[in-house]
Amino acid sequence: MSQERFPRGKTAIVSSATYGIGEAPGLTSLDLAVRASVQALSAVGLAPADVDGLFIGLPDDYLSGLSFTEYLGISPRLTDNNRTGGSSFQTHAIHAALALDAGLCDVALIAYGSNQRSGAGKLVSSMRPSPYEGPYRLARPVGGYALAASRYAARYGLKKEQLGAVAIAARQWAQKNPDAFMREPLSMEEYLASRMVCDPFSVRDCCLVTDGAAAVVMVRADRARDLAARPAxxxxxxxxxxxxxxxxxxxxxxxxxxxxxxRAMALAGVAPRDIDVVELYDAFTLNTILFLEDLGFCAKGEGAAFVEGGRIAPGGELPVNTNGGGLSCVHPGMYGLFTMVEAAQQLAGSAGERQVPGAKLALAHGNGGELSSQATLVLGVEDTI
Incomplete structure (x- = not known):
């Protein structure tokens, strides 16, 4: 087995931004991605022309690296359009760190945007059924996740109220986030009465359908200190x-x-107990339970009980999805980059009312396809290096 090497602490996110969360009529996915990117760059005194490493994957443009380059009139030395679904952006960050450390680029921009809500008006999935699945007409992607939930319930037990605890915690965090799309209070009674979509999932178990864009800027550590007060x-x-x-x-x-x-935590030299804030790809309420288990925050089969009692909600012992997540903040087709933005902002101490006091270590996890592709990042403030 090969020994993994990673440039631990040698690169950092120095700026992050979101744009158009919720509804942004009249703007294309590319427009949205560009606006978030320019905002993130300008916040640290950089211009598009400074970007020489571009990492992007738009939902409606498989040549988005070229489209973005043309749109802004830039000439990156490195362009990465890797697509693994919603986990693409965590893989982009890994590739960017390696490229920066190797000197292949100096300013890496990771960007995403989607006008899914104002354009299609529904969740759009790039997943296509195989010839073997097609005849059964499984609803995509909700049907796949519902199958996983049913299997989990059969093996370990799963109460509807436990899924509800995930949805309600996300909503409580969203209420602290002025940019979140859905901030109305959500009670357990309202959750249990919500419209069924695909058993056992009701509409409140499913991610939002929104527009929105996000961007992060990464540089080498020696430059990060000059650009940001608290790099991630x-x-x-x-x-x-x-x-x-x-x-x-x-x-x-x-x-x-x-x-x-x-693997990510081993490379970072940390354990789950060390993490102060956890940002997970919660396309469905089940995701949060599965990922908390698989990432080591609790044992397999214990995730449903783990989320009860407000443990992952504001004031709980483990802050999870502090922006409101894909369930209540934003979900424009792919959500992975937004976990990175929120993690970086928590470490920068700029999260406002939802700020986790003293946050020094954050985990940002992306999920792609039907629980298919997983990617994990561990971010920390300077004194964690």
Missing amino acids: YLLGGAAAAWHKDITNMPDLTVTAASLSGP
Whole structure:
């Protein structure tokens, strides 16, 4: 087995931004990504022309690296359009760290945007059924995740109220975030009465359908201190995948986060107990439970009980999805980059009312496909290096 090497603490996110969260009619996905990017760059005194490492993957443009380059009239030395679904952006950060450390680029921009809500008006998935699945007409992607939830319930037990605890915690965090799309109070009674979509998921178990864009700027550590007061240093990152279609998932109750998480934390030199804030890709309420288990915050089969009693809500012992997550803040087709933005802002101390006091270590986890691709980043402030 090869020994993994990672430039621990040698690169950092120095700026992050979001744009158009909720509804942004009249703007294309590219427009949105550009606006978030320019905002993130200008916040640290950089211009688009400074970007020589571009990492982007728009939902409606498989040549988005070229489109973005043309739009801004820049000439990056390195362009990465890797697509693994919602985990793409964590993999972009890993690639950016390696490229920066190797001197292949000096300013790396990771960007995403989607006008899914104002354009299509519904969740758009790039997943297409295999010839073997097609005749059964499984709803995508909700049907795949519902299968996983049903299997989890059969093996470990799963109360509807436990899924509800995830949705309610996300909403409580969103109420502290002025940019979140859905901030109305959500009670357990309202959750239990919500419209069923795909058993056992009701509409409140499913991610939002929004517009929105996000961007982060990464540089080497020696430059980060000059650009930002509190950079978010990338301490470790890892990715893993072992299927595409849900029917080929080896075990519907275990995701490849069980590989990416421990590897990322080992590279960072930290354990789950050290993490102050956790940002997870919560496309569905089940995701939060599975990822908390697979990343090591609790044992397999204990995640449903773990989220009860407000443990992951504001004031709980483990702050999870502090912006409101994909369930209540934003979900424009792919959410992974927004976990990185929120993690960086928490470490920068700029999260306002939702700020986790004294946050020094943050985890940002992305998920792609039908629990298919998993990627994990560990970020920390300077004194964690």
